[in-house]
Amino acid sequence: MMLFLTALAGVVSVAHADDFSAFLLEQRVSGVLRADYFRSSRILDGRADMLGATAQIKALPSLGENIDGKLELRIANPAIGKGAGTGSRLLEAYATVHFDKADLRLGKQIVAWGRADGINPTDNLTPRDLTVALPFEEDQRFGATAIKFDAYLSPNHTLTVFMTPFFKPAKIPLPTASRSIREITPARTLANSELGLKLDKVGEGFDWSASYFHGFSLLPDLRFLGGNAAGPVLESYYDRINVLGADFARNFGRYGLRGELAYVDTRDKAGTDPGVKNPYLFWIVGIDRTFFENLNVNIQFFQRRVRRHHAAEEIAEPVQRGIALQNAILDGQRDRISNGISFRVGDKWFNDTLEAEIFAVVNATRHDGFIRPLLTYAFSDHWKGTVGAEIYRGAADTQFGSLKPKRGMFAELRYGF
Amino acid sequence: MRRPVLAAALLGVSTLVALGPQTAHSAELSAHDIMEKNFFVSKIKSMKTESTMVLINDKGQQRERKNSTLLKLQANGIDSKLLVKFSTPADIKGTGFLQVEHSDGDDDLWIYLPALKKSRRLVANNKKDSFVGTDFSYGDISLPKVDLYRHALLRSEAVDQHDSYVIESVPINDTVKSNSGYSKKITWVRKDSLLEAKVEYYDLSGRLLKTQLTTDHKLVEPNPPRWFPLYREMTNHQTGHKTIIRFDKIEPDVPAPDEQFTTRTIERE
Incomplete structure (x- = not known):
C-alpha cells in the first residue's frame, strides 16, 4: 500500500507541473489512479484482504473537423502480493463521424440502454465485468467492437442502429468448481452478427424508447455434453436471444416515474431444455423523488415471468438437475414468476463534498438480497476517498445467496487528473 | 451520484439571471415595476459563455469547476434553454446538463x-435546492415570477458606487415561502442597468442566510438593453461557505438552433 501511495505521490507531483497539465488539457487527456482494498475476492475463490492498484487513462482526441475519438485504457493489479498479475483492458477505442443529422461511431464502445435505475432489462448490447475489483457500478462496463449509427430524425427523435460481429460476453464470478468448464463463445462471423435497433424520443415532458435486439445472451448457460471416465462433460455457451424492449421516464411534479420492459425470446420455446433459458418477460417500474435539499430516494418494483417454466428440482437425472439449477440461479429463472424491489437512497452534505448512498435489491420470491452502502468524501478536486460494503443474503441456491463469498467491506483512495 | 454535476449549469443559468436591464430611471417606478424590469433585463436572446466557479469553504479551501454554456431565450421571451458542459475537474469532466424551462410547468432537465x-x-x-453543490439555489439563478412576491421600495443607496433601489420582497403566501426557502429578500437594483448589485436572503426564521454580490455588469444587447454580470459571489453566512462565479468569456448573439439543445449535444464528450 505504501509503495503504491508513494508511486501515486510521484505521479501527482508530475501531474501538478504546469507543463504537464497544459499538455493534458490540450490533448483532452484525463485519468485516475486508484488504490483499493476489498475484504473478499471478487471471483469467489475464497481469498481475503485484497489490495489492488489501478491506473485508468482517457483521451478524447479530435481527429478532424467532424471526427473525434475516444481511447480509454485500464491497467490494474487487483490483488498485489497474492499471485494476481497486472493486466490491462481497453475499455473503449473508437472514432465518431458527425454528420449534420447523424453520428457514425466505429470501434470498441460501450452502449448502455434503459431508463430504469441500476436494473435494465433492455441493456443487452455490451458487457459488464462483474468480477472487477473496483467499487462503483459503472466500473464494471467495458466495450465491444461495433458500429453504431444514430440518425436524428428530429430534435426529439433518434433512430439507433447497432451492429457487431464481435460478440463480447459478460465476465461473471464462478465457483472454483465451475472454472474448469470449457467456455464456448460464438464464432466471429457475419452470420453471428448482433443487431440492435432503437427509436428514442426525448423532450416535451416524456422520454421513451422502443427497441429490438437480435444477438447473444451476455450471460452463459451450462449444457451437458455427455459423460466420460472423469465424469460429466459440461460446457458454458452463449445462446441466441431476441429482445423486444421499451422504456420511459416522466416527471409528475417532484416525482419521477421510470419504467422498462423486455420480452426475451430464446430457442427453448417449449421450456424443456435445461441447458437453454426459457423465454421470459422482465419489467421494472419505479419512482424517485428528492426530499429536503439533496436526499434522493428511488424505489423500483420488478418482475420476471418465465414462459413454460419447469422447476429444476423436478428433473430426475442428477447431472441435468444440477445444470438446470445452476442455469436457473444465474438467469433468475428459479420460479415462473419472481418479484423484487430495488431501493436507492443518496444524500450529499457540505456543498457536495460528502456523499452517501445505499443501494439494495431484494428478491421477494426467494428471500435473497443484496445491499451496498457507500460513503465518499472529496478531500479536494483531485483526491477522493470511498468506503463501502457489499452484503449478500439468502440461501446458497439463490441469485444473491450464491454470491455470499463476495461479501465484505471495501475502501478506495483515488486521485483524478 | 443522482444529481451531481449540474454545477456548470449554474454558470449558464446565472447567465440568465444576470442579464441586464431595460431603460429605467423613472422616478415613478413602483417596487413591482422595478423588479419586473430587473426580471426581464436578464433575458438575453442567445449567448455562449465560459466560466469558472470557485467553491470556498469556511477554512479557505477551494474547489474549482470550469464549464462552457450555451443559452437561448424561447419564443415566449421568458423561458430559456440552457446547455452546460464541464471541462474540469477530472471527476466531472464531460458531464453535460440540459435545461428547458417551462414557466407554466415543470422544467425539462437532463444530465x-x-x-x-x-x-x-x-x-x-x-427552487430551494442547492445548485450542484454551490451556495446558489435554483431559485437564485433562475429568477421566480415577480408576482410571487410583494415588493416594497425601502430606500435608495449606493452599492459599489452605483445608485440603487433597495427593495424588500416577501413571498405572497406560505407555499411560495416554503418552496423558495426564504422569508424575504432584499435586493439592491442598480438604477443605471436595473440589474441586481446585491441581494440578501433571509431564512424561514428571519435570520440572514446568504448575500449575493454581482459586479462587472456588461451590456450585451443594446435594444432592448440586456445586461450580464461577469462576476457573482454568494456567501452563506450560516456555514461560512462561499461560491464565486467568474465569466471568463461571453459571446452574445450566437447562432443557437433548437437542434443544439438536445441530449445528443450533452452526450458528446
Whole structure:
C-alpha cells in the first residue's frame, strides 16, 4: 500500500507541473489512479484482504473537423502480493463521424440502454465485468467492437442502429468448481452478427424508447455434453436471444416515474431444455423523488415471468438437475414468476463534498438480497476517498445467496487528473 | 451520484439571471415595476459563455469547476434553454446538463454523466435546492415570477458606487415561502442597468442566510438593453461557505438552433 501511495505521490507531483497539465488539457487527456482494498475476492475463490492498484487513462482526441475519438485504457493489479498479475483492458477505442443529422461511431464502445435505475432489462448490447475489483457500478462496463449509427430524425427523435460481429460476453464470478468448464463463445462471423435497433424520443415532458435486439445472451448457460471416465462433460455457451424492449421516464411534479420492459425470446420455446433459458418477460417500474435539499430516494418494483417454466428440482437425472439449477440461479429463472424491489437512497452534505448512498435489491420470491452502502468524501478536486460494503443474503441456491463469498467491506483512495 | 454535476449549469443559468436591464430611471417606478424590469433585463436572446466557479469553504479551501454554456431565450421571451458542459475537474469532466424551462410547468432537465454512458431525465428541481453543490439555489439563478412576491421600495443607496433601489420582497403566501426557502429578500437594483448589485436572503426564521454580490455588469444587447454580470459571489453566512462565479468569456448573439439543445449535444464528450 505504501509503495503504491508513494508511486501515486510521484505521479501527482508530475501531474501538478504546469507543463504537464497544459499538455493534458490540450490533448483532452484525463485519468485516475486508484488504490483499493476489498475484504473478499471478487471471483469467489475464497481469498481475503485484497489490495489492488489501478491506473485508468482517457483521451478524447479530435481527429478532424467532424471526427473525434475516444481511447480509454485500464491497467490494474487487483490483488498485489497474492499471485494476481497486472493486466490491462481497453475499455473503449473508437472514432465518431458527425454528420449534420447523424453520428457514425466505429470501434470498441460501450452502449448502455434503459431508463430504469441500476436494473435494465433492455441493456443487452455490451458487457459488464462483474468480477472487477473496483467499487462503483459503472466500473464494471467495458466495450465491444461495433458500429453504431444514430440518425436524428428530429430534435426529439433518434433512430439507433447497432451492429457487431464481435460478440463480447459478460465476465461473471464462478465457483472454483465451475472454472474448469470449457467456455464456448460464438464464432466471429457475419452470420453471428448482433443487431440492435432503437427509436428514442426525448423532450416535451416524456422520454421513451422502443427497441429490438437480435444477438447473444451476455450471460452463459451450462449444457451437458455427455459423460466420460472423469465424469460429466459440461460446457458454458452463449445462446441466441431476441429482445423486444421499451422504456420511459416522466416527471409528475417532484416525482419521477421510470419504467422498462423486455420480452426475451430464446430457442427453448417449449421450456424443456435445461441447458437453454426459457423465454421470459422482465419489467421494472419505479419512482424517485428528492426530499429536503439533496436526499434522493428511488424505489423500483420488478418482475420476471418465465414462459413454460419447469422447476429444476423436478428433473430426475442428477447431472441435468444440477445444470438446470445452476442455469436457473444465474438467469433468475428459479420460479415462473419472481418479484423484487430495488431501493436507492443518496444524500450529499457540505456543498457536495460528502456523499452517501445505499443501494439494495431484494428478491421477494426467494428471500435473497443484496445491499451496498457507500460513503465518499472529496478531500479536494483531485483526491477522493470511498468506503463501502457489499452484503449478500439468502440461501446458497439463490441469485444473491450464491454470491455470499463476495461479501465484505471495501475502501478506495483515488486521485483524478 | 443522482444529481451531481449540474454545477456548470449554474454558470449558464446565472447567465440568465444576470442579464441586464431595460431603460429605467423613472422616478415613478413602483417596487413591482422595478423588479419586473430587473426580471426581464436578464433575458438575453442567445449567448455562449465560459466560466469558472470557485467553491470556498469556511477554512479557505477551494474547489474549482470550469464549464462552457450555451443559452437561448424561447419564443415566449421568458423561458430559456440552457446547455452546460464541464471541462474540469477530472471527476466531472464531460458531464453535460440540459435545461428547458417551462414557466407554466415543470422544467425539462437532463444530465449526462460520462461514466453512465447515457442521459438521464432529472426530477424537476425544487427552487430551494442547492445548485450542484454551490451556495446558489435554483431559485437564485433562475429568477421566480415577480408576482410571487410583494415588493416594497425601502430606500435608495449606493452599492459599489452605483445608485440603487433597495427593495424588500416577501413571498405572497406560505407555499411560495416554503418552496423558495426564504422569508424575504432584499435586493439592491442598480438604477443605471436595473440589474441586481446585491441581494440578501433571509431564512424561514428571519435570520440572514446568504448575500449575493454581482459586479462587472456588461451590456450585451443594446435594444432592448440586456445586461450580464461577469462576476457573482454568494456567501452563506450560516456555514461560512462561499461560491464565486467568474465569466471568463461571453459571446452574445450566437447562432443557437433548437437542434443544439438536445441530449445528443450533452452526450458528446
